[in-house]
Amino acid sequence: MKNGLRSIAAPRSARLLAFRVARLAAVLLIVTLGTSLLIDLVPGDPAVAIAGETASDAVIAAVREQYGFDQPILQRWWEWTASVVTGDLGESYSTRRPVTTLIAERLPVTIELTVLAMLFTVLVAVPLGLYAAYRSGSWADRAINAMTSALIAVPSFVIGLVLVLAFAIGTGWFPASNWTYLDESVPGNLSAAFLPALSLALVEIAIITPILRADAVATLENDYIALARAKGIGTARLLFRHVLRPSSISTTTLLGLALARLFGGAIVIEFVFNLPGLGSLLITAIRSNDLLLMQGLVAFIALIYVVANFAVDLLLVKLDPRVAAE
Numbered sequence: 001m002k003n004g005l006r007s008i009a010a011p012r013s014a015r016l017l018a019f020r021v022a023r024l025a026a027v028l029l030i031v032t033l034g035t036s037l038l039i040d041l042v043p044g045d046p047a048v049a050i051a052g053e054t055a056s057d058a059v060i061a062a063v064r065e066q067y068g069f070d071q072p073i074l075q076r077w078w079e080w081t082a083s084v085v086t087g088d089l090g091e092s093y094s095t096r097r098p099v100t101t102l103i104a105e106r107l108p109v110t111i112e113l114t115v116l117a118m119l120f121t122v123l124v125a126v127p128l129g130l131y132a133a134y135r136s137g138s139w140a141d142r143a144i145n146a147m148t149s150a151l152i153a154v155p156s157f158v159i160g161l162v163l164v165l166a167f168a169i170g171t172g173w174f175p176a177s178n179w180t181y182l183d184e185s186v187p188g189n190l191s192a193a194f195l196p197a198l199s200l201a202l203v204e205i206a207i208i209t210p211i212l213r214a215d216a217v218a219t220l221e222n223d224y225i226a227l228a229r230a231k232g233i234g235t236a237r238l239l240f241r242h243v244l245r246p247s248s249i250s251t252t253t254l255l256g257l258a259l260a261r262l263f264g265g266a267i268v269i270e271f272v273f274n275l276p277g278l279g280s281l282l283i284t285a286i287r288s289n290d291l292l293l294m295q296g297l298v299a300f301i302a303l304i305y306v307v308a309n310f311a312v313d314l315l316l317v318k319l320d321p322r323v324a325a326e
Contacts, residue, residue, distance in 0.1 A: 113200065118201075
């Protein structure tokens with residue numbers, strides 16, 4: 001019987017995987033095409049930006065031909081997409097360096113902020129949500145709900161500015177903008193990353209905590225929870241072993257999406273804290289009208305989003321096989 005069920009489930013899982021891979025590719029194509037069309041509407045002539053304001057018409061025309069600016073936008077997008085498949089995002093107009101190299105140099109800072117923010121989110125939101133559910137209706141539950149409602153209404157960059165005023169300028173406990181690389185000093189690096197990562201995490205904590213609380217409240221009403229309590233199981237073990245997993249489907253989805261949001265949010269926070277990550281690289285690309293660098297960065301960020309969503313889908317199927325059946 002089990003072998004029969006497995007033989008049915010295997011093709012279904014394969015079809016599900018193929019469908020989601022195709023959807024991932026379609027989303028990336030749409031995003032890159034939309035980005036190309038929007039960038040083409042940016043004021044200014046990229047050929048003039050490359051050749052210089054004082055360049056002659058002949059030089060500007062030669063630059064247009066060299067970089068393909070005289071070709072239709074759809075043709076340029078298709079040629080760029082074909083090169084991306086081979087791992088070539090092109091060459092930056094302003095630095096004459098490969099876009100992949102520029103991204104690789106700045107990526108570690110953005111990844112570190114994203115990972116630290118996700119760590120803060122999980123370490124705070126999960127215990128907070130479970131505790132609020134366990135103390136449902138109490139003053140502690142209402143206080144947690146009020147705090148998350150207030151935080152969710154504030155953008156992360158505003159939180160970052162407040163934290164800088166309070167803990168960098170006000171007390172001097174953390175640096176306001178100076179970044180220390182991990183290989184230079186671990187304490188210095190963590191000190192420089194703490195406020196930016198916390199700025200990102202607080203918004204995600206405010207999103208995830210009430211969702212987990214609502215699911216955990218429903219789980220706590222089940223009969224097996226009452227039986228576990230009757231057996232004298234401790235509160236911490238009850239919440240983290242018996243309540244968390246049945247309540248984690250929505251939270252898992254949100255955490256996967258939060259990872260993508262944190263990566264995108266880190267780019268804005270990097271600008272606030274003047275950090276040498278992808279955010280500052282994107283601002284440089286916009287200011288210098290570097291179309292290939294802008295397009296490469298947007299495509300890379302879009303890839304992070306769709307891969308995160310894809311990973312969440314696979315994880316949900318693992319946690320709850322009924323998702324695949326649907």
